[in-house]
Amino acid sequence: MRRIEIAGGGLAGLSLGIALRRRGVPVLIREASVYPRHRVCGEFINGVTEETLEVLGIWPLFDDALRHRATRWWMGERLILEAELTRPALGMSRWEMDERLREKFENTGGELRTNDRAICEAKEGLVWTAGRMLQKKSELLGLKAHFEGVELEGFLEMHIGEGSYLGLTPITADGSRVNVCGLFRKGARTKGVNPIIDALQRSGLDGLAARLEKGRMDQKSLTGISGIQLGEQSVKDDLCTLGDAERMIPPFTGNGMSMAFESAECALQPLIDYAEGGEDWTGTQERIREALDLRFQKRVNLALMLHRCLTIRAGRVTLSAAARSGVLPFAWLHRRLS
Numbered sequence: 001m002r003r004i005e006i007a008g009g010g011l012a013g014l015s016l017g018i019a020l021r022r023r024g025v026p027v028l029i030r031e032a033s034v035y036p037r038h039r040v041c042g043e044f045i046n047g048v049t050e051e052t053l054e055v056l057g058i059w060p061l062f063d064d065a066l067r068h069r070a071t072r073w074w075m076g077e078r079l080i081l082e083a084e085l086t087r088p089a090l091g092m093s094r095w096e097m098d099e100r101l102r103e104k105f106e107n108t109g110g111e112l113r114t115n116d117r118a119i120c121e122a123k124e125g126l127v128w129t130a131g132r133m134l135q136k137k138s139e140l141l142g143l144k145a146h147f148e149g150v151e152l153e154g155f156l157e158m159h160i161g162e163g164s165y166l167g168l169t170p171i172t173a174d175g176s177r178v179n180v181c182g183l184f185r186k187g188a189r190t191k192g193v194n195p196i197i198d199a200l201q202r203s204g205l206d207g208l209a210a211r212l213e214k215g216r217m218d219q220k221s222l223t224g225i226s227g228i229q230l231g232e233q234s235v236k237d238d239l240c241t242l243g244d245a246e247r248m249i250p251p252f253t254g255n256g257m258s259m260a261f262e263s264a265e266c267a268l269q270p271l272i273d274y275a276e277g278g279e280d281w282t283g284t285q286e287r288i289r290e291a292l293d294l295r296f297q298k299r300v301n302l303a304l305m306l307h308r309c310l311t312i313r314a315g316r317v318t319l320s321a322a323a324r325s326g327v328l329p330f331a332w333l334h335r336r337l338s
């Protein structure tokens with residue numbers, strides 16, 4: 001049986017590795033970093049189905065995940081929407097999730113090399129799941145940290161500011177610990193101020209900044225990323241990519257992790273056929289690309305359009321008016337974006 005090499009041990013890479021191992025395929029994962037660790041992420045999964053997680057063999061890892069059922073959206077200081085999700089979103093910290101997947105992969109006989117940065121070059125049998133491609137000119141900045149002492153009343157909160165948005169998600173069943181994660185526009189930092197509070201103030205979200213200042217931030221959980229490029233990623237044509245490395249949905253959807261798992265599901269059968277010798281590498285890549293386009297193209301295009309609306313003033317005014325007057329088709333959008 002041919003071996004599959006996976007570059008990047010995040011959600012797409014580990015879930016694919018587990019699924020391939022369950023079918024007896026030899027798998028090596030090369031991961032640039034170590035486990036466990038905090039990741040910039042809103043830490044709720046919108047959209048993924050039990051069937052997808054079953055196919056990948058990882059559904060039991062989510063047995064005790066939180067189930068988020070409702071959301072509140074603010075535009076600046078104003079509450080504009082309170083709605084039920086059309087399907088509960090799963091909640092778990094990335095510290096926990098990535099570590100559970102790592103353990104499962106190794107327990108199924110997968111070979112994992114940490115602190116091992118792969119070179120981005122196309123080669124037969126290599127699947128690139130190393131996350132988004134770095135876009136040096138990007139003005140987007142992602143920040144996240146865990147807080148205690150911030151009350152959410154069981155809701156997922158989304159706050160929209162000027163050119164930014166930020167989500168608050170309970171990550172413990174009693175709501176005592178909350179993940180705070182946002183996408184901001186880069187700007188001059190105020191020295192000595194917590195970077196999340198600083199970014200909120202620059203976005204005109206002073207009320208939320210004051211609320212978080214009353215809580216306690218877990219300093220070790222504070223993480224940031226820049227160079228974020230949304231939508232299709234500019235990768236080498238002949239590279240077999242999955243997850244964020246293939247295309248990145250705007251984070252407000254909470255659907256990126258689902259897409260990482262779904263992309264592993266799309267690639268699974270073509271890769272098994274390749275490993276068993278029933279398909280060549282070029283044909284395998286074509287089948288994977290077609291499956292990914294079919295599954296994600298419309299979803300990501302709609303999300304990119306809404307992301308633009310959320311980050312320009314005219315778009316925000318229109319969305320806010322539609323939400324407040326009750327004509328925003330939230331349930332329809334939620335289904336389409338997950």
Ligand SMILES: Cc1cc2nc3c(=O)[nH]c(=O)nc-3n(C[C@H](O)[C@H](O)[C@H](O)COP(=O)(O)OP(=O)(O)OC[C@H]3O[C@@H](n4cnc5c(N)ncnc54)[C@H](O)[C@@H]3O)c2cc1C
Nearest residue numbers: 008010011012032042043118130131142243244254256257
């Ligand atoms: C601000 C923000 C908030 C978000 N919030 C949410 C949310 O609430 N819900 C949601 O579903 N999604 C969210 N996302 C998106 C989600 O985090 C990603 O879609 C998801 O992590 C993608 O998984 P992945 O496996 O493709 O990549 P990753 O999880 O990023 O994994 C890639 C892995 O590759 C490794 N790597 C990188 N380079 C190399 C190399 N050269 N060689 C070897 N290894 C390498 C990295 O260390 C990493 O472990 C958010 C994203 C951002 C930016």
